Amino acid sequence: MTPFEALYGRRCRSPIGWLEVGERKLLGLELVQDATEKIHMIRQQMLSAQSRQKSYVDNRWRDLEFQVGDHVFSKVSPIKGVMRLGKKGKLSPRYIRAFEILERVGAVAYHLALSPDLLNIHPVFHVSMLRKYSLDPSHVIQYETFQLKDDLTYEKQPVAILDRQVKSSI
Structure with missing residues (x-):
């Protein structure tokens, strides 16, 4: 028995096993593709936030x-x-x-x-x-x-x- 299971009375659900029993599980290639899509979406949002902040700074920036x-x-x-x-x-x-x-x-x-x-x-x-x-x-x-x-x-x-x-x- 793992320490988590002993404390909480249930098994620890890792990111691979977040689904409940009976639900369809992503295995292999589908899991990798899903994670890659989410990473790509996060990177796009971070780039848009960085470019927005950069535009705020560039309005006041001047090289001395x-x-x-x-x-x-x-x-x-x-x-x-x-x-x-x-x-x-x-x-x-x-x-x-x-x-x-x-x-x-x-x-x-x-x-x-x-x-x-x-x-x-x-x-x-x-x-x-x-x-x-x-x-x-x-x-x-x-x-x-x-x-x-x-x-x-x-x-x-x-x-x-x-x-x-x-x-x-x-």
Whole structure:
């Protein structure tokens, strides 16, 4: 007696024996043809679902490609919640600074001219980490110099105290 039969009091009906006693059973070639037809139908439905989803994606898809000498913004963090460059949280910027592209490395990677304070970061970035920046000569970018630690964090220094309050409990 099989464990299934001992537990449930009846024999286990495998896909070959799903039919009740007395019904016509598919044997040999008919069973294979039936299974092949069902597999073919499932594949057609999966292909139609894939093509439908692909058409939704293709409406918004655009290939990003930059030229040497273009300026791009670099993404702060590749994954939400991971701290890079000491910036993490809800209000942290998504992209930092505009960097110039020095060369194209492969099909989807670019070598950037990083500032001296970011020398411990690898200068090659994937295209998904970059956003195009239209260089405007009137746009002046002020760089703040800060010392990065080995774990890519830094300490914040207050620039100025804007307001002061004294609270007393009377």
